[in-house]
Amino acid sequence: MSRHFISVEALKRQFPGTEKAVFEDLWFSVEKGEFVCIIGHSGCGKTTVLNILAGLDRPSEGAIIFDGKAVEGPSLDRAVVFQGHALMPWMSVLDNVLFAVQSRWPSWSRAEATEHARKYIAMVGLAGAEKKRPAQLSGGMKQRVGIARALSIEPKTLLMDEPFSALDALTRGTLQDEVLRLRAATSLTVFMITHDVDEAILLADRIVLMTNGPGARIAEILVNTLPKERTRETLHQQADYYPIRNHLLDFLVRRSKDFAPPPGWDARRPPHVYAGPEKTGPAPAAVIGAATTPAPRSRPFAAAAS
Ligand SMILES: Nc1ncnc2c1ncn2[C@@H]1O[C@H](COP(=O)(O)OP(=O)(O)O)[C@@H](O)[C@H]1O
Ligand SMILES: [Mg+2]
Numbered sequence: 422m423s424r425h426f427i428s429v430e431a432l433k434r435q436f437p438g439t440e441k442a443v444f445e446d447l448w449f450s451v452e453k454g455e456f457v458c459i460i461g462h463s464g465c466g467k468t469t470v471l472n473i474l475a476g477l478d479r480p481s482e483g484a485i486i487f488d489g490k491a492v493e494g495p496s497l498d499r500a501v502v503f504q505g506h507a508l509m510p511w512m513s514v515l516d517n518v519l520f521a522v523q524s525r526w527p528s529w530s531r532a533e534a535t536e537h538a539r540k541y542i543a544m545v546g547l548a549g550a551e552k553k554r555p556a557q558l559s560g561g562m563k564q565r566v567g568i569a570r571a572l573s574i575e576p577k578t579l580l581m582d583e584p585f586s587a588l589d590a591l592t593r594g595t596l597q598d599e600v601l602r603l604r605a606a607t608s609l610t611v612f613m614i615t616h617d618v619d620e621a622i623l624l625a626d627r628i629v630l631m632t633n634g635p636g637a638r639i640a641e642i643l644v645n646t647l648p649k650e651r652t653r654e655t656l657h658q659q660a661d662y663y664p665i666r667n668h669l670l671d672f673l674v675r676r677s678k679d680f681a682p683p684p685g686w687d688a689r690r691p692p693h694v695y696a697g698p699e700k701t702g703p704a705p706a707a708v709i710g711a712a713t714t715p716a717p718r719s720r721p722f723a724a725a726a727s
Contacts, residue, residue, distance in 0.1 A: 425450035426610060427474070427578070431483035431689075434469050441635035442481065443469055446688040449629050449639050451578075456604060456611045458621040460669065461631030462677055467614040468504075471582050474612065475501045488577060497525050500571035502581040506563035508555045508570075515551035518542055518570045525574040541573040542566075545599060561592035565599070572603065581613040585620070594653055597623055601651070618669045622662065623651055627693075630672050632680035639691040640680050643668060646695060661696065668696035 428450045435442035443466040451457045459467055472478035474485050476495040485492045487499065508517050518538040526534065542551055545565040555563055564584055571579055585593040597620060604611060615621050621628045628643040646661045656662055686692065 425486070426453040426455075426488060427451040427612065428486040429470070429474075429483075430486065432470065432473065432480050432485065433482040434466065434473065434478070435481045439635075443634050444631070444637035445482075447483070447631075447637075447639055448689045449642060449691060451610060451612055453610055454608050456613070456624055456626050457629060458613050458615050458625035458627075459629040459631055460614075460616055460618070460621055460673070461637065462633050462673065463616070465631050465634045465637040465677075467631060468582055471501070471580050471612070471614055475499055475580055477501075497574050498577040500574055500576035500579055502564070502567045502571045502579065502584045504582045504584065504586060506555070506560075506567045508563060508566055510555050513552050513554055514542060514547060514558070514566050515539070517555075517566055518573050521570045522573050538569075538573055541569040544572065544603065545569040559592070560588050561596060564588065564596060568596075568599070568603075572607070572609075576609075578610045578612065581611065583614050583616065586615075586617070593617075593620075598653065600624060616673075618666055618673070619656070621669065622647065622665055623653060623656055628669065629691075630669070630677070632677050638680065638682075638688060640672070640676065641692050641694045644693050644695055664696040668694070 429447055432447040433442050433445040435445075447470065449457075459470065461467055469478060473480050474487070474492060476492050476499065487496075492499075509520070512520065515535070515538055518541060519534055522534045522538045523529070526537075529537070539548075539551065542548060545568050547562060547565055547569065550558065550562065555566070558566070564587075567584070585596050588596065600611075601624065603609075611624075613624065615624075622645060625645050626649075628645060630640045630643060632638050632640050643665065645665065647656070647659050647665070651659075682688075
């Protein structure tokens, strides 16, 4: 049985009729209560990883172990917030959320389920909009409904695929704050795809860096050393903010393209790296607790290799 809450093991996905795998030999894990972001260029296979984790797609090789069991199909324990909001357009906000609540707790009375759904609609700031249909909502509001629907089934994990990428910067910022607040209130485990570097720094405990495909790999995992109590307003004042940001940008701009595994690199155990001058930092408790041998702690490859 896996020791991690989510364990991605030797994952490979090759679509029929294609010559090369989108990704192969992916290994990483997520601990209970962690917020993990994965970043990588468009097309490297992030959505495919998330779909496999959601149980909506199957790997060609390898497996994902979730809470001790291999993922074999969708489960209400793993709620997904899609890139597009994926609401049912003919249903009101309330009915969209209610539909999820009723599939989770079919024995509940309509009144009970409605009260529960309303609680989550209010939690995402949409009280009063229950009767509106998706077409009457702004992009940000639709995405809020998607989040309310996902949270309403009280999943063990929230899986989010670039949930805010279609929104304007202001709305995106507001929703990021909401996610921070909701997470503090629920201590949910979250796995989120983003290609917004600042979003990853604001939200994530660890950031998984995926190389370009085909044959994409996990190059390394960046530990976010910023204090947990972060706000968008003060983020850039933190000493580690720019080193972390530069490290991520350097990866996306330069190293993700022609990733050449450095000596000692092991796909089964992508190194945990710390940005910042000479920083080796404390390994997060989750990493220490989970690894059989101490988690590799190194400076970024660029520095470590020289
Ligand atoms: N059902 C599919 N059939 C064939 N190719 C697919 C399918 N789904 C995704 N792909 C291909 O797999 C690659 C990775 O896609 P995706 O996981 O969506 O990447 P990302 O989310 O990182 O942008 C892309 O080249 C895409 O065209
Ligand atoms: Mg995608």
